Each structure stands twice: as C-alpha cells, then as structure tokens.
Amino acid sequence: MLTGMGLRPRQQKTIVVVASVIGLVAALAGVVIFATSLGRYTPDREPSAALLGPDTTLPLVFRGWKSPKLFDPLADRTKDAKALTEKEVFGQSELSVDRKLRLKLVAKRLDSDCSAAVWGQGLTERVSDAGCTQAARGLYLSSDGRYVGQYTLLNLKDGQAAAELVDALETLYRGGWARPLPSPKGSFPAGGYSEAGGYALGHYVGLVWLGRVDGAEPGVKDDYVSLTLGLRGAEKAVYRRVVAITGPKS
Structure with a gap:
C-alpha cells in the first residue's frame, strides 16, 4: 500500500516504526486506565511498635x-x-x-x-x-x-x-x-x-x-x-x- 502511494523503502520503514510506537503507547495507556479502574491494593503487614505509637x-x-x-x-x-x-x-x-x-x-x-x-x-x-x-x-x-x-x-x-x-x-x-x-x-x-x-x-x-x-x-x-x-x-x-x-x- 505504501509503495502504491509512491513512498520509498526508507520512508516506508520510518512510518512503520512511528506507527508501532504510537500503537504501543496507546496500548499501555489503556492498560493503565483499566488497572486504575480495579482499585488500589495495599499489601497486608503486621504493624510495628513504631506504627502503633510511642505509648x-x-x-x-x-x-x-x-x-x-x-x-x-x-x-x-x-x-x-x-x-x-x-x-x-x-x-x-x-x-x-x-x-x-x-x-x-x-x-x-x-x-x-x-x-x-x-x-x-x-x-x-x-x-x-x-x-x-x-x-x-x-x-x-x-x-x-x-x-x-x-x-x-x-x-x-x-x-x-x-x-x-x-x-x-x-x-x-x-x-x-x-x-x-x-x-x-x-x-x-x-x-x-x-x-x-x-x-x-x-x-x-x-x-x-x-x-x-x-x-x-x-x-x-x-x-x-x-x-x-x-x-x-x-x-x-x-x-x-x-x-x-x-x-x-x-
């Protein structure tokens, strides 16, 4: 398709690389949005004396x-x-x-x-x-x-x-x-x-x-x-x- 548009091989390669990067960024953004929608997770741990207070x-x-x-x-x-x-x-x-x-x-x-x-x-x-x-x-x-x-x-x-x-x-x-x-x-x-x-x-x-x-x-x-x-x-x-x-x- 790119050849039919009159683009040289070097130009075609540049367009493919740019398109791939844009696609990856868009995919990562989608993952972040989806993960955020699931809520926040905090690992369980036993509180220390310092967390419980000086008294x-x-x-x-x-x-x-x-x-x-x-x-x-x-x-x-x-x-x-x-x-x-x-x-x-x-x-x-x-x-x-x-x-x-x-x-x-x-x-x-x-x-x-x-x-x-x-x-x-x-x-x-x-x-x-x-x-x-x-x-x-x-x-x-x-x-x-x-x-x-x-x-x-x-x-x-x-x-x-x-x-x-x-x-x-x-x-x-x-x-x-x-x-x-x-x-x-x-x-x-x-x-x-x-x-x-x-x-x-x-x-x-x-x-x-x-x-x-x-x-x-x-x-x-x-x-x-x-x-x-x-x-x-x-x-x-x-x-x-x-x-x-x-x-x-x-």
Whole structure:
C-alpha cells in the first residue's frame, strides 16, 4: 500500500516504526486506565511498635518455644478438663530468682473470656480460633524494685493449637500482646524496652514478659535468663497436672 502511494523503502520503514510506537503507547495507556479502574491494593503487614505509637506497651523482642515431650499427656484438653483456678496458678506470693532476688506477686486475674486478656485483632482472632477458655495473668515486681514481669497462661483446645499460636506470635506480637495488669505498685512503662517468650506446654501456652521498671534496655548486670526462669515458676501448676494424669512415678 505504501509503495502504491509512491513512498520509498526508507520512508516506508520510518512510518512503520512511528506507527508501532504510537500503537504501543496507546496500548499501555489503556492498560493503565483499566488497572486504575480495579482499585488500589495495599499489601497486608503486621504493624510495628513504631506504627502503633510511642505509648504502646508490648515487648520489643520475642522468642517462641515448642512443647517438650514431658507435656505430651496434656496434648488433649479432654484428658485435662478441670478448669484452672487462680489459686492453682498464682498460689505463691513470691517466686525465687536467686539467693537474694525475689519476684513478688502484686496483681492477679483469671478470665474466662480470653479476649479480655489480650489485644490486637490478629492475636485476638488467633486465640479465639485456638479454643481458648481461660487466661490467667499474674503481675510481679522484683524485691529490689528494678524489674517488672507478667506471666500469662492460656488454656487452649489442644497441643496443635498451642504450637500454632506460639509460631504465629513470632509476627503477631508486633501488633498485639497480653494486656498488662494494672497495679499501683508498678507497671510496664509505656514505650519502654521489654522482652518476652512464648512456651507451648501441651494444650497450654505460657507467656513470659519482662522489663525494667525504668523502661531502659538491659545492661550487663541485668540477668534476664534468671528472671525468666524465676517467672516461669508459675508453670508448676501445669507440671502438677501432668503428674495428675501420668502418676508420680513418671
């Protein structure tokens, strides 16, 4: 057709190239218009403490732990149907850390509605899906007035639910956590440093949460390992339940 119009081969080639570019631009413009009409997509992500604001009270560090074989007898809640009691979990007014340091119980609470003990949409939904029927929380202050800690024990439907919750907390803790118990004797400072651990214990999940009362990051003299072991003294209630099922010889 272009030859019939009297155009030389060089002119024909130029026209074809220009027409191709114009066609490509028009096609891209059409794609953009179509894509815009579909709406805007924003990828999901777990909110960080910074996004939640400076007054957010949650741990800045978290580590999860799988359930040891010792707690296999508690993998099914139907074999451990008796409900937890406040006295059973927080019967001791003090937990020992070392020869000099103690953790003193200053507040305790047992909720049958687990959503009252945690916050954050993702975590609240996970806890509900895990069949949580009880949440026991105890707030402790160290005898030297330097540390604050909270132990939370969640009663879930089975060992799989407990393991999945601990795994999910690897990201969920950034946008939701256990609600801190209020106490006039002390609390976790808003925006301060704290760290936590999640422990699957059969069909239970134990949450350990520790920080300094002044909110500062730990120094060389701050032994969080010993503090964690001391705070986990509240887990004696779970050990006693293993014995109740298997017998003292086990």
